[in-house]
Amino acid sequence: MNRRHAIQTLAALAAVPALSPLRSALAQAWPDKPVRLLLSQPPGSGPDNIARLLSERLYPRWGQAVVIENKPGGQNTVGAQAAARSPADGYNFYFATTAALVTNTFLFKQLPYDPAKDFVPVAFIARSPFGILVKADSPIRTVEELIARSKATPGTFTLGNEGPRTFGGMIARLFNARSGAQANLVPYVSVGVSAQNLMGGHVDAIVADVASTAQLAKQGRLRLLAVTSDKRLADWPQVPAVSELLPDFDMVGWFAIVAPAGTPTAAVERVNRDINALLADEEVAGRIATIGPIAAPGYSPAQTGDFLKREHARWAQITKEIDILPE
Template structure:
């Protein structure tokens, strides 16, 4: 009896030893065809620029094309739905934003996808701070002056944003609420339009992501009054963070890579490992910073998932604070 058990055990161990190298070989073989990275933003946007930078570097590592597919519209819902319905074959990923994964559930009564159920976390990419900006020749020189001027004449100081239910719009509402400012919040269809109107003198200030406005600020056409992160930015050390005036004010967008639920673990682990390696590269981090965001390497899929859960809980409180209800 014992001899038969020993023979069976030896056979099982031998079979396992044959399968282990096969599994490792399969992991190294991925990807064996082009990988699709879907975005909810248009070509030329901040997220698009970062995704294309990563796709070029991943192609060099894998010798497989990483195809960027842009599906903007519907406050990220068009792209998110397309990504959620993509085959979970390990070759489809979603380069997602804060809106797509966290804030949309608080904005829509009937969201056509479920961020928690339809996707699995893969990697965290970068944080994208916003800023309050004015024209370079504006008489408003600081956030304190902006707040004071808006209080002196309520409703006359205008603060452009992308609309009350966008990330920038919610930052503007939170800024008004916590600072006591009484700025008139003016909605625009995009950051580009609000920026043009700011330079044309049609609004006093705007809330916009640093990625979209950094070049204009560096050219001296716009001036950053403050950034919305909890700390000053390395590339803008002279610009104060709003947290220096408003306690615990930390409102930054971010980018994360997720995949359709059911995606093989092998593909998730390899994508995570290679994206983190790229984000840890000084040249890649510098190129991302030049666009505006700050690379954030080192997150495992599990840590990315935990971050998303914390952000969901945080935004549940923020949307109540600024009286945002789903529609």
């Protein structure tokens, strides 16, 4: 009877969610050392500024430093590969971009990492809208006028961007394709260079992220004709969205935190909870907005994963539409 009782007791323990207290204990113990947050962008960039803002606010919550490590290069592949190869111990996370997790899949024949298999979703951070801009004294005052001007002088009207295989370049190509515009797409090595050339009159318009160009627009040196998000931006209510002319045109970059596959669930859930709490804070969201992106709190790890799957399917269609082939 004693033997039978012991077996029944063990069976009962196995049926009860006995791991939940252990899981709770692990979550409470984490972190007991500094946490590394890896980025694919250089210090001083928009993503870097947001990551450092969040790291400053996480320190009081965790009692541990969040160490920012920048590994730019290779259209995000250098940083993404390093993140994918990091130990899945709950202390390594990757502040990832649209390119790293989605669009690179369609731009490279071979990637040194697998965006779907090498990472687990942790939290969604923010959306980063782009815009179409002209010089402040340009006679072009609307997107409709820009399209008409490009059609009147096909191949002569110039639209600067960061290159055909960058996010801004693909937005420019999609804009041409869907609007019927016949702009000559001029690649630049950076948004900064394209903006300087626009102000110097060397190009008629540019496609660039709002974060990088907002200050020039506020100073009256550039004019923001339209934003590429599906709706107008709260900080720029007078500026129309391209979708008002081209329905379903929603082209924004975004940032999400992921972790190496196999990272303990307790660490993932703790990071998700604390990141969402920060993003929901009005002061933090406001500071992110001054950098450019729009904070998007409330995504669970599962919802972040579902978003990534939808974006992958959407970009599979977009790259076909604009004839982008992997190289």
